[in-house]
Amino acid sequence: MPAMTPDLHFVSCLGAKGFHRMAYRVWPGPTDRPPVVCVHGLTRNGHDFDFLAEVLSRRRTVICPDMAGRGDSDRLPDGAEYGYPRYMADTATLVARLGVDAVDWVGTSMGGFLGILLAATRGNPIRRMVLNDVGPFIPQAALEQIGTYVGRDPHFASIEEADAYQRTVAAGFGRLSDAQWAHMARTMTRPDPAGGLRLAYDPAIAHPFRAQPVKDVDIWPVYDRVRAPTLVIRGAESGLLPADTAVAMTERGPKAELATIAGCAHAPALMDEAQIALVAEFLDRA
Numbered sequence: 001m002p003a004m005t006p007d008l009h010f011v012s013c014l015g016a017k018g019f020h021r022m023a024y025r026v027w028p029g030p031t032d033r034p035p036v037v038c039v040h041g042l043t044r045n046g047h048d049f050d051f052l053a054e055v056l057s058r059r060r061t062v063i064c065p066d067m068a069g070r071g072d073s074d075r076l077p078d079g080a081e082y083g084y085p086r087y088m089a090d091t092a093t094l095v096a097r098l099g100v101d102a103v104d105w106v107g108t109s110m111g112g113f114l115g116i117l118l119a120a121t122r123g124n125p126i127r128r129m130v131l132n133d134v135g136p137f138i139p140q141a142a143l144e145q146i147g148t149y150v151g152r153d154p155h156f157a158s159i160e161e162a163d164a165y166q167r168t169v170a171a172g173f174g175r176l177s178d179a180q181w182a183h184m185a186r187t188m189t190r191p192d193p194a195g196g197l198r199l200a201y202d203p204a205i206a207h208p209f210r211a212q213p214v215k216d217v218d219i220w221p222v223y224d225r226v227r228a229p230t231l232v233i234r235g236a237e238s239g240l241l242p243a244d245t246a247v248a249m250t251e252r253g254p255k256a257e258l259a260t261i262a263g264c265a266h267a268p269a270l271m272d273e274a275q276i277a278l279v280a281e282f283l284d285r286a
Contacts, residue, residue, distance in 0.1 A: 039111030151206025
């Protein structure tokens with residue numbers, strides 16, 4: 001478990017039906033370089049980056065938001081609003097709150113896809129970008145697999161049950177220590193007023209995911225507009241980021257660097273020393 005405790009902050013973001021609060025944790029660090037913004041996957045929250053952020057904060061400030069409906073952020077009144085337009089607007093509000101002209105970006109799965117969309121937008125603030133097991137093409141089969149668990153609202157009688165659940169749904173994260181799994185079980189759940197624990201997310205985030213038939217996602221023309229130096233990290237057994245897509249990402253758009261992590265599927269946890277060093281070395285350049 002990380003020894004440091006980040007500072008919890010909130011920023012008000014304007015949605016279709018009023019304001020909602022976005023939570024973000026600040027890991028204070030040197031300010032001579034742009035801060036790093038770390039954005040989590042679909043059902044996760046900013047605590048996924050606790051181990052990475054503790055190390056990166058030795059070099060610069062790190063910001064780990066909980067996207068709307070996750071962690072300590074407000075749930076949206078209309079589940080149909082969960083989606084990339086909302087996440088892009090909320091991220092723009094967050095960057096404005098930070099008062100900086102540039103940020104480095106680390107995004108896992110949904111957070112990486114969001115990074116692509118932002119980095120392809122005119123006048124964007126992203127200087128360097130790490131995409132953790134996601135790319136501009138996502139196959140239908142991978143999305144169907146996600147559909148088997150997103151939106152579930154399981155109840156856990158104990159933290160041990162939550163730990164066992166995390167080890168199942170996050171098996172693709174790779175080999176983690178018991179302490180890391182326990183940390184994940186604590187940070188990905190919240191007390192249920194009726195007793196026990198529930199996942200720290202709004203099941204309604206699945207609404208837009210299920211509002212239309214599942215099919216391949218292809219945003220290659222968007223990726224081709226990205227100019228920020230990019231590192232792609234791929235789990236060697238990933239179904240969400242096919243190997244041929246990862247290779248093509250090194251040949252198109254920003255011509256990304258590619259690192260493949262053995263023993264992982266979707267997505268490398270960015271918790272072990274080697275993975276953290278990989279990210280730190282890339283972001284430290286220039």
